[in-house]
Amino acid sequence: MKIEPCSPAECRHRLPELVGLLRDAVQHGASIGFTQPLAPGEAEDYWRGVAAALTGGDKRLLLALDADDRLLGSAQLALEQRSNGRHRAEVQKLLVWHKARRRGVGAALMAEIEHEAAAADRTLLFLDTSVGPGGAEAFYRRLGYQPAGGIPDYAADPDGQLRDNVIFYKRLPPRATAS
Numbered sequence: 113m114k115i116e117p118c119s120p121a122e123c124r125h126r127l128p129e130l131v132g133l134l135r136d137a138v139q140h141g142a143s144i145g146f147t148q149p150l151a152p153g154e155a156e157d158y159w160r161g162v163a164a165a166l167t168g169g170d171k172r173l174l175l176a177l178d179a180d181d182r183l184l185g186s187a188q189l190a191l192e193q194r195s196n197g198r199h200r201a202e203v204q205k206l207l208v209w210h211k212a213r214r215r216g217v218g219a220a221l222m223a224e225i226e227h228e229a230a231a232a233d234r235t236l237l238f239l240d241t242s243v244g245p246g247g248a249e250a251f252y253r254r255l256g257y258q259p260a261g262g263i264p265d266y267a268a269d270p271d272g273q274l275r276d277n278v279i280f281y282k283r284l285p286p287r288a289t290a291s
């Protein structure tokens with residue numbers, strides 16, 4: 113398995129695979145901003161929007177690929193651009209194909225997300241995830257993310273059931289500067 117940054121052009125090239133990944137996550141109950149059934153073109157539109165955002169430089173997309181270059185998962189990093197928040201970044205839409213889970217793909221994506229964030233001089237990562245049966249909460253705790261609290265009934269899962277969320281954060285060590 114390898115983790116690679118994805119360019120806007122590659123994002124458009126891999127659109128069918130990325131659409132498949134998103135559909136798979138929603139079908140298996142992940143609360144990632146979509147409900148069932150996805151409208152025609154909804155997943156395509158979402159990834160086209162990501163490709164457009166990648167050109168701006170404040171968004172990063174990482175892909176996990178197997179030895180045959182097939183997509184196993186993806187993760188996004190949104191680098192805050194406002195002047196009072198340029199030390200922080202948000203982790204968004206960490207997705208691993210259902211059939212590829214519990215093999216370390218998510219942890220490998222998050223390790224590279226943290227590396228990218230540190231390289232961009234970000235010392236605070238945050239994210240929010242749904243409290244539910246999917247295991248994301250346990251996953252982030254295992255990776256050292258601290259829960260900061262949550263909001264009851266924050267979002268509906270793909271089947272329409274309202275779920276609490278939990279907000280996680282992690283401090284990253286500042287990059288050593290050459291003297």
Ligand SMILES: CC(C)(COP(=O)(O)OP(=O)(O)OC[C@H]1O[C@@H](n2cnc3c(N)ncnc32)[C@H](O)[C@@H]1OP(=O)(O)O)[C@@H](O)C(=O)NCCC(=O)NCCS
Nearest residue numbers: 142206207208213214215216217218219247248250251254
């Ligand atoms: C959350 C998710 C990204 C984890 O990906 P993954 O590749 O399966 O995770 P890993 O194999 O790297 O797991 C690392 C550790 O996290 C914990 N973990 C992962 N999934 C878990 C689950 N379902 N239940 C409990 N703990 C879990 C375990 O400690 C695991 O180590 P172990 O397998 O040795 O016990 C994946 O389940 C997923 O894509 N879910 C749907 C989308 C989603 O909810 N994304 C996050 C919110 S944006």
